Amino acid sequence: xxxxxxVRVGDxxxxxxxxxxxxxDEYREEGYDVVALHPGDVTTPDDGSGFDVVVPGExxxxxxxxxxxxxxxxxxVFRAEEEGVVYVLVVxxxxxxxxxxxxxxxxxPDRIDGVRESAAETGQVLTYVRSLSSDEAxxxxxxxxELFFAD
Numbered sequence: 001x002x003x004x005x006x007v008r009v010g011d012x013x014x015x016x017x018x019x020x021x022x023x024x025d026e027y028r029e030e031g032y033d034v035v036a037l038h039p040g041d042v043t044t045p046d047d048g049s050g051f052d053v054v055v056p057g058e059x060x061x062x063x064x065x066x067x068x069x070x071x072x073x074x075x076x077v078f079r080a081e082e083e084g085v086v087y088v089l090v091v092x093x094x095x096x097x098x099x100x101x102x103x104x105x106x107x108x109p110d111r112i113d114g115v116r117e118s119a120a121e122t123g124q125v126l127t128y129v130r131s132l133s134s135d136e137a138x139x140x141x142x143x144x145x146e147l148f149f150a151d
Contacts, residue, residue, distance in 0.1 A: 012082035016104045019078070020089050023101045030043030032093065036102045037129065044107070050116015051105050052137075060131035063101060064138050070094040072101060072140060077147035079124045084108065086149075090127070090142055101140065103127060109149075119145035 010151040017038070024036040027137045046086040055063075066072075086107050093100035105127070109114075119125050125145045130137040142148070 010083050012080065012085060012087045013106060014106075016080070016087040016089055016106070020102045020104045023078075023089065023091060024055050024100075027091070027093070027102075028046065029098050032098050032100045033066075034100045034102060035059060035066060037063070037104065039104065040132065042105050042107070044115055045114060045128065047118075048112075049118045049130060050115060050139075051107070052128045052130070053103065053105065054130055054132055057133055060129060060134065060138070063129050063140075064136075065100065066099055067138050067140065070097040072099070073143075075142045075144055075147075077112065077142070079147065081109075088146075088148055091143060092140055103129070103140070116149060119148070135144040 006135050017078050020036055024034045026084055027034045032129045035054045039053045039055055043052045045052050069106055074093045074095055076091040077088060079086060088105040090103045124143050125148050127140045127142065128137040129140060
């Protein structure tokens with residue numbers, strides 16, 4: 001097991017990355033322009049508002065441009081749990097513009113009370129995508145927060 005963001009992830013993380021790549025390929029076959037994110041770290045901000053995802057600079061720039069030019073208003077969430085870690089693959093897309101972002105996440109259920117509370121209040125889960133070399137972040141709002149959590 002490797003430690004990522006204070007969470008010990010196992011083979012489930014590699015599986016969700018493989019699933020993300022397959023999902024991204026399916027969308028590409030349907031004609032979508034897809035950004036598949038490869039987080040080096042997933043944490044939760046101190047305010048508990050969502051997830052903080054650190055990605056390579058090129059992926060950050062693509063997401064930044066995509067968010068600025070489209071309305072990512074459709075969400076799919078796939079979730080699995082293994083050895084006390086929840087793995088989530090979120091796809092947010094703009095069907096009219098033909099663009100999608102695939103974002104894999106992970107969390108330890110006992111460490112996200114703030115995220116659950118924020119999601120219950122706002123009706124969405126926020127994910128802040130940033131690059132390692134920048135303090136700037138792009139916020140992506142995922143609707144249907146109940147799909148992120150097991151209970």
